[in-house]
Amino acid sequence: MKPSTPALFVLPIVASLVAAPAGAVPAKHPDAHPAATHRAAPHPAAETAEATAAPADPERLALSREIVDVAFPTGEREAMFGGVIRAMLDQLRANAANQIADAGLRTVVERHIAGLPERLAPVTDKHIPMLIDAMANAYAREFSLDELKEIRAFAGTPAGKHYLARNTALLADPHVEAANQAYLNEAMQQVRGDQGSLRAEINAYVAKHPEARPKPPAPSSSQQPEGR
Secondary structure, three states: OOOOHHHHHHHHHHHHHHHHHHHHOOOOOOOOOHHHHOOOOOOOHHHHHHHHOOOOOHHHHHHHHHHHHHHOOOOOHHHHHHHHHHHHHHHHHHHHHHHOOOHHHHHHHHHHHHHHHHHHHHHHHHHHHHHHHHHHHHHHHHOOHHHHHHHHHHHOOHHHHHHHHHOOHHHHOHHHHHHHHHHHHHHHHHHHHHHHHHHHHHHHHHHHOHHHOOOOOOOOHHHOOOOO
8 A cells, every 4th residue: 555665765775885795895897987987967857757747636635645644654754764774774784794705894884884874864854755745646646536535544543553654664574674685685696797797888888989988077176277
């Protein structure tokens, strides 16, 4: 009934870090192609989604907001999102411990991952209201008025409140964590296996299209040579 929004929120963070432990393991070609470190322009989807999505029916939207408020009670949202982020990053940190042979390097990576929740907290808190609003609008577009009424009625029962409030927290259940860890272990193996072919494909493309090679950033005014 309810997607795990905090989990979806943290997936890009996890995805961006998945290759980090792998990259820390000595390899034949440890240096990534410059294109891999090029900062991409902000994706326009986030800016245009609200403009392109069909407006939600007001009555359906009102019910959707009530459902989301039960799932993510005001005053508890930051803790709920933060808890899921910490649980998923703990799994990533455990995976790093298994993948990085050098103890010192492993400590560096683990320390970086351990500090992510605190560093991300301001960004997370800033975006939670937008995510909650987006969820409500998505519910209103996905479900009919009658369906929303049924969901809202369920949300008003003790079982419904328990389900909606705890569904996301169950990601931290030991059995779920173990299943996620097994998935992450295998996914990282796949990512490492794909790195070589991706690098080769990027190199081949840039060789044919040199204009696609990332341009070095222009020096700032403080970096301009003096005396000119």
